Amino acid sequence: xxxTHALSEAGSSPPPERDTVIDVRDLRxxxxxxxxxxxxxxxxxxxxxxxxxxxxxxxxxxTIEVLEGFRMRSAGDVTVLGADPARGDERWRARLGIVxxxxxxxxxxxxxxxxxxxxxxxxxxxxxxxxxxxxVDELLAAVGLTEQAEKRIGTLSGGQRxxxxxxxxxxxxxxxxxxxxxxxxxxxxxxxxxHGLVRGLADENTTVLLTTHDLAExxxxxxxxxxxxxxxxxxxxxxxxxxxxxxxxxxxxWTRDGQSFEQATAEPTRFVRQLFEEHGEAIGGLEVxxxxxxxxxxxxxxxxxxxxVTGEQAAHAFGKGSR
Amino acid sequence: MSPVGPASxxxxxxxxxxxxxxxxxxxxxxxxxxxxxxxxxxxLLIVPLLLLRDEPLKGAGISLGAFMxxxxxxxxxxxxxxxxxxQLLATEREDGTLLRAKAVPHxxxxxxxxxxxxxSGTALVSMALALAAGVxxxxxxxxxxxxxxxxxxxxxxxxxxxxxPIGAVIGSLVASPRAIGLLMLPxxxxxxxxxxxxxxxxxxxWLQTVGQVFPVYWxxxxxxxxxxxxxxxxxxxxxxxxxLETAAVLGGWAVAGLLLAPSVLRRMARRxxxxxxxxxxxxxxxxxx
Numbered sequence: 099x100x101x102t103h104a105l106s107e108a109g110s111s112p113p114p115e116r117d118t119v120i121d122v123r124d125l126r127x128x129x130x131x132x133x134x135x136x137x138x139x140x141x142x143x144x145x146x147x148x149x150x151x152x153x154x155x156x157x158x159x160x161t162i163e164v165l166e167g168f169r170m171r172s173a174g175d176v177t178v179l180g181a182d183p184a185r186g187d188e189r190w191r192a193r194l195g196i197v198x199x200x201x202x203x204x205x206x207x208x209x210x211x212x213x214x215x216x217x218x219x220x221x222x223x224x225x226x227x228x229x230x231x232x233x234v235d236e237l238l239a240a241v242g243l244t245e246q247a248e249k250r251i252g253t254l255s256g257g258q259r260x261x262x263x264x265x266x267x268x269x270x271x272x273x274x275x276x277x278x279x280x281x282x283x284x285x286x287x288x289x290x291x292x293h294g295l296v297r298g299l300a301d302e303n304t305t306v307l308l309t310t311h312d313l314a315e316x317x318x319x320x321x322x323x324x325x326x327x328x329x330x331x332x333x334x335x336x337x338x339x340x341x342x343x344x345x346x347x348x349x350x351x352w353t354r355d356g357q358s359f360e361q362a363t364a365e366p367t368r369f370v371r372q373l374f375e376e377h378g379e380a381i382g383g384l385e386v387x388x389x390x391x392x393x394x395x396x397x398x399x400x401x402x403x404x405x406x407v408t409g410e411q412a413a414h415a416f417g418k419g420s421r
Numbered sequence: 422m423s424p425v426g427p428a429s430x431x432x433x434x435x436x437x438x439x440x441x442x443x444x445x446x447x448x449x450x451x452x453x454x455x456x457x458x459x460x461x462x463x464x465l466l467i468v469p470l471l472l473l474r475d476e477p478l479k480g481a482g483i484s485l486g487a488f489m490x491x492x493x494x495x496x497x498x499x500x501x502x503x504x505x506x507x508q509l510l511a512t513e514r515e516d517g518t519l520l521r522a523k524a525v526p527h528x529x530x531x532x533x534x535x536x537x538x539x540x541s542g543t544a545l546v547s548m549a550l551a552l553a554a555g556v557x558x559x560x561x562x563x564x565x566x567x568x569x570x571x572x573x574x575x576x577x578x579x580x581x582x583x584x585x586p587i588g589a590v591i592g593s594l595v596a597s598p599r600a601i602g603l604l605m606l607p608x609x610x611x612x613x614x615x616x617x618x619x620x621x622x623x624x625x626x627w628l629q630t631v632g633q634v635f636p637v638y639w640x641x642x643x644x645x646x647x648x649x650x651x652x653x654x655x656x657x658x659x660x661x662x663x664x665l666e667t668a669a670v671l672g673g674w675a676v677a678g679l680l681l682a683p684s685v686l687r688r689m690a691r692r693x694x695x696x697x698x699x700x701x702x703x704x705x706x707x708x709x710x
Contacts, residue, residue, distance in 0.1 A: 163695060222433045
C-alpha cells in the first residue's frame with residue numbers, strides 16, 4: 099500500500115529539470131556614474147531558502163528586482179527558472195511569486211475577494227503537476243487569515259497585512275518566491291509566525307530568495323546566507339559555515355597574580371592547555387571567546403559605512419578570497 | 422507573445438479584468454467617502470440649474486437651466502473619462518496597485534480592462550444621477566424620446582473612447598497624484614470655453630475656435646442634441662447639431678488617444694518597480710508627516 103503510494107508520488111514529482119533555479123554571474127548595475135552592484139554572483143537550488151543579507155543601500159533590492167524582471171541590468175548573466183528575466187514572458191512570470199510590501203493599495207477590497215481575483219490570473223497556467231491557483235480558503239488558513247477573510251484590506255493590522263502580502267505572493271503556487279525585507283516593521287510574534295510560513299513553503303520545494311538587514315533573521319531562516327556589501331557578495335554559505343569562518347580566531351582572557359591578560363589565537367584549545375601547563379593553579383578568570391557571526395558582520399557593516407574598508411577587504415573578513 | 426483566442430491567458434486576464442471592474446464599481450458605490458464625492462458632484466451640478474431654471478434662453482424656447490443639464494452631463498462624461506482615469510492611474514501607481522498587477526501574469530491586461538469598466542460605469546452612473554435629479558427641476562429635457570435618444574447610443578461610447586485613453590496618458594505621465602490637482606485649473610478653463618454653462622456663441626470667435634478643439638464642447642453638443650427639443654438648436658453655432666463634426670472630432674481624439682496610450686502605458690509599466698514605488702511612498706510620507 100505504502101509502496102504504491104510512494105510510487106505514484108514519485109510519478110507525480112516535477113520533471114528532473116535543472117536543479118539550479120537562480121544563476122547570477124557578474125551582475126553589474128550602474129546608476130548615472132555610481133556602481134551599485136559590481137559583479138554579484140550566486141546560485142540557488144530548488145527548495146533552498148537563500149537569504150540576501152546586507153546593510154541598507156547595499157543593493158539588495160536592486161539585485162532582487164533584476165531577478166524579478168522589474169529592472170534592467172547594466173551587465174552580467176542572469177538566469178531565473180531557465181530564462182533571462184529581462185526577456186521573461188508571462189508563462190515564466192506565472193512560475194514566480196513576488197511578495198510586495200503593501201502600503202495602502204486595494205484598501206477597499208476584501209481579503210478573500212482580492213486573493214481570489216489575483217489568483218484567477220494563474221488558472222490558465224495550471225498543469226497536471228501544479229494546480230493553480232491555490233485554493234483561497236486553504237491559503238487563508240495557511241497564512242492565518244481565515245477570520246479576516248471578509249474584512250476590508252484597509253482595516254488589517256500591520257502583521258495581518260504582511261501575511262496577506264505573502265498570501266498574494268504565493269497564490270499562484272510559485273516555484274520561486276521573492277521577498278524583499280518581508281519582516282520590516284513586524285512585532286516579534288508576527289515575525290515568528292512569518293518565519294514558520296517561509297519554512298513551510300521551502301518544505302514544499304519552493305525556492306525562496308529573501309532580503310533582510312537582520313542577521314538573526316537570516317540565521318534563523320536561511321539554508322544559505324549571502325552577505326551583500328559594497329555591491330558584491332562578500333560571504334556565501336550556511337550560517338554555521340559563515341560563523342566558523344568568522345570565528346577563525348578566538349580571544350583568550352585570563353588573570354594571573356591579579357593581572358589581566360589577553361591573547362588572540364587561532365588555536366585556543368592548545369593555547370589554554372599550554373597556559374595551564376605553564377602556570378597551573380595561578381590562572382584565574384579564564385574566558386575564551388570566539389568572534390560570533392554577529393560580531394564579524396556588525397564590524398564589517400560599521401567599517402563599510404565609515405568607508406574604512408572596501409568590499410574586497412570585507413570579503414577577506416569572511417575568509418573569502420576576491421572573486 | 423501568447424496566442425490570442427477565447428482560451429488564451431490574455432482573454433482569461435481580460436475576463437478577470439471585467440470582474441475586477443465590476444467589483445471596483447460596486448465598491449465605489451458602497452464606500453462612504455466615494456459616495457460623498459458622487460453626491461457632491463451631483464449637487465454642484467444641480468445648484469446652477471436651480472438658479473437659472475427660469476432664465477429663458479433667447480430664441481431657443483427653453484430655459485438656460487434646460488440648456489445646462491445635458492451640457493453638464495456631457496461635461497461629467499468627459500471629466501470622469503479624463504480626470505478620474507488620470508487620478509486613479511496616478512494614485513494606483515503610487516500605492517503599488519499597478520506593481521501588483523505587473524507581478525501576476527497578464528495582470529496589466531486585467532488591470533486596464535478593469536479600469537475601463539470602472540471609469541465608464543462611474544461616468545454613466547454620474548450622468549444618470551445628474552439627469553435624474555435635474556429632469557424634475559427644469560422643463561423640456563428628455564421629452565423628445567425616440568430618435569433623438571438614439572444619439573446617446575453613439576455619442577456616449579464615442580465620448581468614453583475620446584476621453585479614457587487621454588486620461589490614461591495623463592495619469593501615466595504625471596509625477597504624482599498631487600499633480601492632477603494642478604491640472605484642474607486648465608481643465609476648469611477648458612470647461613468655461615466649452616459652452617457648458619452658456620452657449621458657445623456668446624464667446625468671442627477666437628475662443629469659440631479654441632473651445633471646439635476639445636472633446637468637452639462636442640460631448641455637450643451631442644447630449645443637447647439627444648435630450649433637448651428640436652427648437653433648441655437655434656442656440657447652437659450654425660443652427661445645427663453638427664452630428665458629423667461631433668463624430669469627427671470625438672473620433673479624432675479617440676484615435677489619437679488609442680494610438681498614444683498603449684506605448685505610454687507600456688513605458689510607464691516598465692518603469693514600475695518596488696524601488697520606484699518605495700521612493701514615491703517615502704516622498705508622500707514626508708508630505709504627510
